[in-house]
Amino acid sequence: MTNLHNAAEEEQLAHFMQRIERGDKIEADDWMPEEYRLTLIRLISMHGISEIMGALPEKEWVPKAPSLNRKLGIMAKVQDEMGHGQLLLRVTEDLLLPYGKNRGDIMQDLFNGNLKFHNVFHMETKTWADAGIIGWLVDGAAIITQTNMLNASYGPYARALQRICAEEVFHAQHGESIIMALAEGTEEQKAMIQESLDRWWEALLMFFGPASKETTGSSKQDLTIKYKIRTKTNEEFRQLFFDKYIPRILSLGLRIPDPTIRFDEESKLWSYKQPDWNEFKKIIKNGGPRSHARLNLRRSSYENNAWVRDALSVKVT
Amino acid sequence: MNENETVMSQEYKDAITSLLFQLADDDFLYAYRGSEWLGLAPHIEEDVASSSISQDSMGHAAMFYKLLEDLGIGNADELAHSRPALDRKNSVLMERVNGEGYYMETPLYDWAYQVVRSYFYTQAKKIKIDSLCESSYSPLADTAVKVKMELYYHRLHWETWFKQLLSSTDVAKKKMDEAIKKVMDDFNDVFSYGNEKLLIEKSRLISSEEILRDKWKASIEPVFTALQMEVPKLSDKPTKNGRNGEHTQDLEEAIRTLSEVYKFDPIATW
Secondary structure (H helix, E strand, O other): OHHHHHHHHHHHHHHHHHHHHHOOOEOOOOOOOHHHHHHHHHHHHHHHHHHHHHHHHHHOOOOOOOOHHHHHHHHHHHHHHHHHHHHHHHHHHHHHHHHOOOHHHHHHHHHOOOOOOOHHHHOOOOOHHHHHHHHHHHHHHHHHHHHOOOOOOEHHHHHHHHHHHHHHHHHHHHHHHHHHHHHOOOHHHHHHHHHHHHHHHHHHHHHOOOOOHHHHOOOOHHHHHHOOOOOOOHHHHHHHHHHHHHHHHHHOOOOOOOOOOEEEOOOOEEEOOOOOHHHHHHHHHHHOOOHHHHHHHHHHHHHHOHHHHHHHOOOOO | OOOOOOOOOHHHHHHHHHHHHHHHHHHHHHHHHHHOOOOOOOOHHHHHHHHHHHHHHHHHHHHHHHHHHHOOOOOHHHHHHOOOHHHOOOOHHHHOOOEEOOOOOOOEEOHHHHHHHHHHHHHHHHHHHHHHOOOOOHHHHHHHHHHHHHHHHHHHHHHHHHHHHHOOOHHHHHHHHHHHHHHHHOOOOOOOOHHHHHHHHHOOOOOOHHHHHHHHHHHHHHHHHHOOOOOOOOOOOOOOOHHHOOOOHHHHHHHHHHOHHHHHOOOOOO
16 A cells, blocks of 8 residues: 555656656646645745845835935835735745645744745845845845746746746836936945945845855755756856846946956856855844844734734624 | 916915925825834735835825925925924824834834824825815816825725724724824814915815815714714814924924935935
8 A cells, every 4th residue: 555655656746747847837736746845935935025024124214215206216116025025925825725824824934033034134224325235236136036937837936926027127227226326426425335335245145045055054956946946056146146247336436345356257257255154144044133123023013913913803794 | 377377476376385385294294104114014915005005195295395396496305305394384193103113123003093094184185185176276286186096095995994993803993992082183283274274275276174174074974974983073172283383203303214314415416
């Protein structure tokens, strides 16, 4: 009986892998191996909650944006990010169904440290230039990794990403526009961008994750590639980021805060100073400069509003 | 009078200016208080919805400041960011904090207050905008038509919350009752034109305070009747009139935040 069961499961798995190889889209109700489901849950819940936690550092600059147009721009952007978070949590909720888990469990996982969010959103924001750098380079980095997954084997995620990536392009333009205005502005404004870039550079390199699991002890990139959720490695993403943004950064008269960085003509690769991967591990375990404060903000507002969620569960006649 | 008429009496211009500052400052502060809720709303869907409303409202403020700019009163960004509290004409209700704490730290905001303030204000804004669609100053009437389209959804949104929370748990009802009292304590100047009352009403820019106030009451009455409640009365305590520049410390702090980066260098391009 056990052998028969195993044989049936192996056949299911073989059939599933054939579908992956063929480029079929897997849908929420389709059979999938647990490893695939768990990989998706980890990836998409992390992506979703990062959009939501990512609203917090930018939100700090929403009221302070220095003109009516900038206020409108950043309000629209942060609203989009919350919308992405909502879309991705809905995708995750469907995947969680067999485990009897829901949105409340996702929030609890965030609060107890089981669900991580992107390293960049653990960082402090200090000046208006940070609002520009986040839009331009953090969203720019996200576009690189997310467009690579537009053909992801999991249909609901791929479709959510179509919309998300389209909006992220606007966000990057919004960020670039803030940076351009500063770059063409006064000496203080120019200094403000350089100081911001200096602070964000290492976090931007970390954003793509370690080159291999040897660096930090774990990496999910092999699994995501095996299941055709994505096609490129972390290091390939980072190199694409350098290709795209280093010329742009330099053209604004800014300095890359890494004197060792150079492009190798032979290998066509950038060599650069590695960020401190031990620091990265610490940050994503909620040991970053603003990790506790932001989690605390999210947690306290969640608890403070518990009465509202209770009130919503009462049916109005 | 319309924008094609080049001659505008000083009195008429003063009336428009005063009214536009009231409208612009109301929405500027309302949008700010709404945006402080970003990331902190009771659930994520609400965060998306209410941040959209705040964004629309900031857009309305920008349109009203632009009308002031077109009248030669000053640059819209400067009017929004650099006027001191004394010169502001928003209702005191719009400047009140959302609850305890500062948005940059760990505030404990009151969702009942947000719902009641937003519902009462949006309903009041709808009554004003309906009247402004017939304004004697046609650029303002044109703007009112644009605002009206978005306002339909805002009103629907807050009315849904208002009814739901007052028809649910005892905790919710108690919090809502407290919020209604708090909002009504500051509601007197919402339909006031302040010292410019005669000037504004005479200029046929908008209906009189009394007509609008009665319309507001009539418009929310069915909701209260369905909830078996009475429409709350205006406060009979002496209250500050924001239209005359009477404000609270909350406004000073709000302006400081709203203009922090702008004031870093008001001449620079941002």
